[in-house]
Amino acid sequence: MERVTFDESGLVPAIIQDIDTGKVLTLAYMNETALQKTIETRETWLFSRSRQELWNKGETSGNKQMVKRLSYDCDGDAILVQVQPLGPACHTGSESCFYKQLYQEDNGADFTILNQLVNTIKSRRDNPVDGSYTTYLFNEGIDKVLKKVGEETSEVIIGAKNADNAELIWEISDLIYHTLILMQIRNVTLSDIRKELYQRHMQKEGIRSE
Numbered sequence: 001m002e003r004v005t006f007d008e009s010g011l012v013p014a015i016i017q018d019i020d021t022g023k024v025l026t027l028a029y030m031n032e033t034a035l036q037k038t039i040e041t042r043e044t045w046l047f048s049r050s051r052q053e054l055w056n057k058g059e060t061s062g063n064k065q066m067v068k069r070l071s072y073d074c075d076g077d078a079i080l081v082q083v084q085p086l087g088p089a090c091h092t093g094s095e096s097c098f099y100k101q102l103y104q105e106d107n108g109a110d111f112t113i114l115n116q117l118v119n120t121i122k123s124r125r126d127n128p129v130d131g132s133y134t135t136y137l138f139n140e141g142i143d144k145v146l147k148k149v150g151e152e153t154s155e156v157i158i159g160a161k162n163a164d165n166a167e168l169i170w171e172i173s174d175l176i177y178h179t180l181i182l183m184q185i186r187n188v189t190l191s192d193i194r195k196e197l198y199q200r201h202m203q204k205e206g207i208r209s210e
Helices: 032-041 113-126 133-140 142-161 165-185 190-205
Strands: 012-018 024-030 045-048 053-056 065-072 079-085
Touching (some): 024 032, 032 045, 032 065, 113 133, 113 165, 113 190, 133 142, 142 165
Parallel strands (some): 012 079
Antiparallel strands (some): 012 024, 024 045, 045 053, 065 079
């Protein structure tokens, strides 16, 4: 706490981020009490500048945010709160408060594309669409999907041997797509993979996880 610098109003900016997707959910403010309660309860507590009061995110809506990691920046004057959200962050019902764009590069895709793809795959599983290739794979079952994963793995190897990066990118994308479908069939999530990779990294680097 002593390493965090609060401004003249006793506040520090708090960036709320989804720890699984990396998406920035909102920018809010904390005073010392809010930060202390966030640490103690492992839920997001903030200070409302308009109402001049402390509030617990999701206390009335149910859209709580379970805090997984707290960090502060190099100057100690901003907090990064990485959470597992239990509902939308924005009062409009949007997943994130940052849903209005000023600019986006043509064909620019951010790192949330995997989560968007997973959501589309889930939708095709739960709400089949005639003519959808994803729906077709779910209807065919795991053996068909395993065959496709095997085929795409071979094609990745061929693409790499051909020294054609465009081909390699195409085939890796195919492999990832079919692997995500397999994960849905076996109820394996991106979060499961992220946690496994994190643990392997920590062990390899000799870092202890608190």
